[in-house]
Amino acid sequence: MKFLVLAGGSGTRLWPLSRKNFPKQFLKLPTENNGCESFFQKTLKRLSLYKDAEIFIITNEKHKFYVVNQIEEISKKLKNKPAFEIILEPASKNTAPAIALTLKYAIQKGISPEEVFFVSPSDHIVKPDEEFVGYIKDSEEIAKRGYIVTFGIKPARAETGYGYIKVKMPETETFYRVEKFVEKPDIDTAKKYIEDGNYFWNSGMFAFRVDTIVEEFKKHSPELGKIFEKPYDEVLNNFETLPDISIDYAIMEKTDRAALLPLNIFWSDIGSWESLYEILEKDSADNAVIGDSLNIQTERSLIVGNKRFIATLGLKDTVVVETEDALLIAKKGECQKVKEIVKILSEKASPQVEEHTTVYRPWGSFTLLEKGHRYKIKRITVNPGASLSLQMHHHRSEHWVVVKGTAKVKIGDKEQFVHENESVYVPKSTLHRLENPGKIPLEIIEVQVGEYVEEDDIKRFEDAYGRQDI
Template structure:
């Protein structure tokens, strides 16, 4: 069995903590005191075979999060998997992503009768050992030509999940799928619970590669035909593929679907309420992350970043604070966060796309202040890392080293800059910043000019292969 993890999503339901360029799967929250991201937890629970091979589908913007978090979690893994990272040329939903991975694997030499287990990268599932037994059981059924989907028996009427209606068991404990249904309103969700034949759709699947390829060709010919093309041709044509989920593309149409119920804990952490449910509570029923003082506040979720947050007399409330945004909502309303994101996308896209701290393959930078014709950042460069050789046409930069030692190239001159020393980078001058030391390098950067946005960068050399931000 091969493992396929979908890690290219840009979920918005946990805004303002989750952003387009730093989505939910990479967040590290104190859910079980491990501070591992959802992506890292996914990797851990899927390493249950010796020599397991894991294919990860993501995109260029998330590639370096994937690489960094793999390196972090690999130190904790008893089984050392072989990781393959597949980059989508553009985001096209789950059906094209799965097809891209299958095509890549087949060209790599993997047999078409190999079973693939497909998993999102942002779910919470436990206990891990029981989960692995379900996955192994699905392999045997998938080998027979079935597409196995994994269903969760609902314990409450939930409007944030899709549902799957089943018939009588088809094979042992596997159910025949009658149909997939969209996220319901609350009245419909209650009826589903009363009916007893509905399961939450977990978004996980197991199938033989040739089975899924056949279904693509039969149900979505524009995706199916990619298997007749070389992989490089598929990459260039990927933009023309339909933006469609695997549910719409295949699962709602195939007669090969069967459902395996998961009788363990599962959550896709698809809302702030679902995060509240899994966190430990204080004596007043509050789930707290970060520093806060709460008087007379009950049954609420308070998430803070760097500022102390104080609440008085709140009931059933969500308070989510980041450096640049604050969300306050009644519990039960957070599914509407997407509406806020849609408004902000038109009015203030930066609040949707990035945090004030932005991660790069070499480290990170935090925006401290911005104004007319200037920006101030705190830049952290990892040991041994290097920014690209670049220039800016519209701004000059002044660097002050706060910690560590910098190796700086400005024009034809190279020099070392130590703590409490500074250098000046004029406009339209080639420059590069490196950290030759053993500890993180921290500098304060002051940009001044008529245009101080991130796209005023012309790269000439980059060890990470980037052309643009």
């Protein structure tokens, strides 16, 4: 059995913590006793319990280095050591093209048409892990018989944030045959589904044989079905022309081979701030709190802090989420509408949609400390042994002050070591590179001055991560 992890989403419903270039799957929230693992890492940890797992991960090119770094972090904790393959989407095109592209890659590598794939999102919580592996094994046996298996969650409440699946009764052996997939309903419709008893939440997880799903792609989604008739490189080069469509729309709503396996353990897609509230530990006033806060006469609320101290007074059923550059205050029950905020901010090209003030790069990260007319101040962290590209800026000069570690700096033809409390100056239009030759993270303060101080004023000449411009 092979695994396909979908890690290309650009999650909007957990804004402002989740951003387009740092989506939900890479967030590290204390949803359990251990808050140092992201949703993506928890997914890999869960799937790695399946012995000799081979895990294909498909993600957007922008997220490649998050994936690589988080795999390196979690690999040290895994008892079983799965093989990882990373497939990069040239553009975000929803789940159907992502699945088809990964399968084409696997087929071209020589994978058997009878191999079973298990497809999983990378931003859900499922527990306990060991029991979940048992369900995966059950789905494999059903998929071997030619079914496309989906996992259904028995609704605990009338939920408008999930899609639903109606099953045919009675149960067939250990699973149901699917009657239809249903879009996210309004509250009255959701209540009717609960009363009916034949509806399950759609978990977004699937299992199928390679030959089964390829046949269904060709039958129900011919444009995507053509992927399997072309060389992988040609598919990759033309990926942006493919339809933006989910696997539900492309296949599952049309196929007569869908089967539902009930999942009788805990599951949440953390699709809203209310979903996160439900799974966090609560204090005596039923508040779920992350970060440093003082909450007086505040009840049944979610308080998520970052660096600021938060004080609340007299709040009830409220969501407060603070980041370095944005603050969300919402009434519980309204958080599915957060995506409307993101849409408006996107139309205004607001930077709060794209990035956090801390931006991760393959060599480390930088944090924007202050920005004004003709200047910008950053804190830059370079990982041990890592280096920035050999680069040049035409519109700004830079002044670097080392606050921790040792920097190896190349400016023009000159190379030198710069230590704590020492500084160097990088003139405009001068080739330069910053490197950390040491054993601890290098931290510097960078002051940029010039007529233009945006990130696109950079020309790379050499880069260890394949980003050079010439």
